[in-house]
Structure formats: C-alpha cells, structure tokens
Amino acid sequence: MNCVHSGRCVFERTAAGPVQQCDEHQVPTPPAPAPPPMVPVKNAFVPTGLCVTCDHVATCTLRSPDRIVLHCEHYE
Numbered sequence: 001m002n003c004v005h006s007g008r009c010v011f012e013r014t015a016a017g018p019v020q021q022c023d024e025h026q027v028p029t030p031p032a033p034a035p036p037p038m039v040p041v042k043n044a045f046v047p048t049g050l051c052v053t054c055d056h057v058a059t060c061t062l063r064s065p066d067r068i069v070l071h072c073e074h075y076e
Helices: 010-014
Strands: none
16 A cells, blocks of 8 residues: 555556565655755854964854954964
C-alpha cells in the first residue's frame, strides 16, 4: 500500500493475495525541510580602536560601545 509503484506494479497485478515481500519496494522520500529564512542581524556594536582588526572581537569582554581599546594583552 505504501510503495511508490503501487497501481502500476506487475507483481501487484499478478499476485493472488497481498504482496508480502518485494525487492523493488520503495517508499516515497519526504522532501527536505526548507532552510529557515535568513534574518539579517543588526549589530549594535561597531568596534573601534584595536578591536577593529582583532580576531577576538566577537567574544571579547573588554569591548563596549562607550570604550575605545588602545592597548590589549589578548590582541591577535
């Protein structure tokens, strides 16, 4: 009943009873879920000073909108 070939299958048409086993049995595959829509993220913080080119700008705890970092031991 759940085979994609149901209705046009030779084994189904010639069988006297229900088909219990078939090497060509296939079930329909569900479509892949659509990816979530891309929502633009507004970044309220614009880095200044050393933070502009630092590799740790996204995770640094020294950065803040009211501070300009001119010296940092963790700058990379």
